[in-house]
Amino acid sequence: MPHKKRACDLTTQDRADIIRQLHFGTGLSEQLLERLARVSVAIDVRRRRFVYRADDPADALYVIARGRVKLCRIEPVTLREAVIDILPTGALFGESALYGTGTREKCAVAYENLRLLRIPVEEFQGGMAEHRELYDYTFRLLGQRLAHVERRVEAFALDAIPVRLDKLLAELSEQYGVVDGDDVLIDLALPHREIASLIGSTRESITVRLNAMRREGIIDFVDRKFLIKRREALA
Numbered sequence: 507m508p509h510k511k512r513a514c515d516l517t518t519q520d521r522a523d524i525i526r527q528l529h530f531g532t533g534l535s536e537q538l539l540e541r542l543a544r545v546s547v548a549i550d551v552r553r554r555r556f557v558y559r560a561d562d563p564a565d566a567l568y569v570i571a572r573g574r575v576k577l578c579r580i581e582p583v584t585l586r587e588a589v590i591d592i593l594p595t596g597a598l599f600g601e602s603a604l605y606g607t608g609t610r611e612k613c614a615v616a617y618e619n620l621r622l623l624r625i626p627v628e629e630f631q632g633g634m635a636e637h638r639e640l641y642d643y644t645f646r647l648l649g650q651r652l653a654h655v656e657r658r659v660e661a662f663a664l665d666a667i668p669v670r671l672d673k674l675l676a677e678l679s680e681q682y683g684v685v686d687g688d689d690v691l692i693d694l695a696l697p698h699r700e701i702a703s704l705i706g707s708t709r710e711s712i713t714v715r716l717n718a719m720r721r722e723g724i725i726d727f728v729d730r731k732f733l734i735k736r737r738e739a740l741a
Contacts, residue, residue, distance in 0.1 A: 513549050552619055556615055567600040592694065
């Protein structure tokens, strides 16, 4: 199995098998899939290590074969972190290499131990030019992420903190939820400070609100993860 091998030992066929099983690979022709597998490089990144930092060269895109990636901005002087998103297995990221200035504007960090496929940007652009399905996938991806950012900006402008928190938990339930009867376990250990960063609040305020939601029977805590007990109560 490809996932049991070291990244450096993966063959082109192994990389093709990985892409084929991921959301990113859905709908790609065998010809395109084999091309991306041939030009990609598999890398492993340990938890909390950087995949890239702001101002690094934007010369590749990445596919998450295993694990999750945190996208963030880090203020250079204070080192305060603003979490932008947490991406699951199967996601494509680093797409700013397609349209940016040549350097990264944000950081990508291994949220847990990662396996990635790194695709040079010129190879990805060539695939987009020659294969309509990759062009369409990338165009949809950019549109979805732009819409996600617009919803976040709208929430910051219009919603109070409790509503923002409700919406985030509902979103995470959709993305990472594991249904157990009437309950949904969000299979992501997310610290309160990162929740606060995602919705523009403080860790203290988030802790107070989450404890209130627990007393109301809306959520519970299971092994540092959130169990949603009353989905209808979320915005």
